[in-house]
Amino acid sequence: MAIDYDRLMAYQFPEIRHTLSKRDTAFYALSCGMGADPMNEKQLDFVDFHRTMKIMPSMPVILGYPGMFAADPATGINAVKVVHGEQNVTIHRPLPAEGEIIGRNRIVGLVDKGVDKGALLFTERTIHDAQGQLLATAGATVFLRGDGGFGGPAGPIPTPRALPTTKPDLVINSAAMCDSEACERDPHLAAEINFHAVAHIAGQCDTINAPLIQISTDYVFDGEKGEPYLTDDPMNPINVYGQTKMMGEEAARHGLHWHVIVRTSLVFSAFGQNVLTRTLRQIDTQDEIQAVTDQKANPTSAEAVAEALMVIGGAILRGKGDGFGTFHICGEPAVTRYEFLQAIMQAYAPFTERRPKLTPISSADIPNRVPRP
Known part of the structure; x- marks a missing residue:
């Protein structure tokens, strides 16, 4: 189904309402690295419930978020080829650390770049409190790689923001295409x-x-x-995701002297798309959940990764180290996906009456599954 310009521009989002707790605010701050420096008391303002809590200024990016609306067949969008473009946030009032949040989303622009050239989709989300006061406005641009040539307007395209002119002290690149199945579908x-x-x-x-x-x-x-693998063990990826990440490592190693490679394993967080949030969603919506028992990984919290990056980055900026290195950052112990989902379900049990069946399976039971280490 191709995009219908008028229909997509008139797409109606449901109003998003949720209750923001101090726990949510603290989790988001922790995922951004707050609380990692034990000597920085100011960071406690973002994570300590007993203080007058502050909220991270980037948090409106997730408040009132409507989810992956591009996957709705009514949009006509090829969701497999959607690429995140850019985001911006304008804060109008002090953001509360807790309270009811209302998100109102709309599509504000759609540019057809032509056949085989994709399209640009512009969205806007206004974030309000329970009294209706406007707290923040969040804008986003999405590149629709598979949807050009539907006869829509070719403009206007907003002028790109000027790049920063100041030299960064340190660059951390966490951007990646992580979905193994998606990598196999589109290796390019x-x-x-x-x-x-x-x-x-x-x-x-x-x-x-x-x-x-x-x-x-x-x-x-x-x-x-x-x-357990050591940092100097030979690499031998068995799927496209692993192959392209290995190539990325080599690009960093050979591209500059001052580089650090940080390998992680099964990173999870209370936010975004990951094994934890997917499992919680499955608990709420499914009567049975299947999980493999013949593959192990080391579940690692995003907070732990952020803390480690703060330590490594701090050492680099203080001039310590010989200029390069590879680190493995992961939680303990190594567990199967089945064991990890068991732990998630046990931890979530006090907060829900849902008790879906957790069924152990082997990797061979999943047809056409991409091989994983």
Whole structure:
């Protein structure tokens, strides 16, 4: 189904209402690295319930978010080829650390770049409190790679914001195409994001002499070792995601002297799309959940990764280290996906009456599943 310009521009979003708690505010701040420095008391304002809590100024990006609306067949969008473009936030009033939040979303622009050239979709979300006061406005641009040539207008395209002119002290690149299934479907896009973009960033960092921390994955290994991998073990990825991430590592290593590679494993958070949020959604909507028992990983909280990056970045900025290195950052112990979902369901049990059945399966039981280490 192709995009119908008038229909998509008139797309109606449901009003999003949710109750923001101090716990939510603290979790978001922790995921951004607040509380990682034990000597910085100011960070406690963002994570300590007993203080007059502050909210991270970037949090409106997730408040009142309507979810992956592009997957709704009524939009006509090819959701498989949607790429995040940019986001902006305008804060109109002090943001509360708790209270009812109302999000009102709308599509404000749609530009047809032509056949095989994609389209640009512009959205706007106004965020209000329970009294209807406007707290913030969040804008976003989405690139619809598979949807050009539907006969829509070719403009106007907003003028890009000027790039910062100040030299960064340190660059951390966590951007990646992480969905293994999506990488197999579109290996070209996976290579563009996981390899070519890293090579470009590394080249720019080398030009301005800025250190680069490149986030990688345990998927650069094949999983056949039978014991924990060391940083100098040979890489042998078995799927497109792992292959392109390995290429990204090499781009960072050969692109500049001051580089650090940080490999993680099964990162989870209370926000975004990850194993934790997917499992909670499955608990709320499904009567049965299947999980494999023949593959292990080390679940790692995003907060732990952020804390480690603060330590590594701090050491770099203080001039310590010889200019490069590879680190493995992961939680303990290694568990199967089945065991991890068991733990999630047990932790979530006091907060829901839902008790879906958790069924153990093997990887071979999943047809056409992309191989994983």
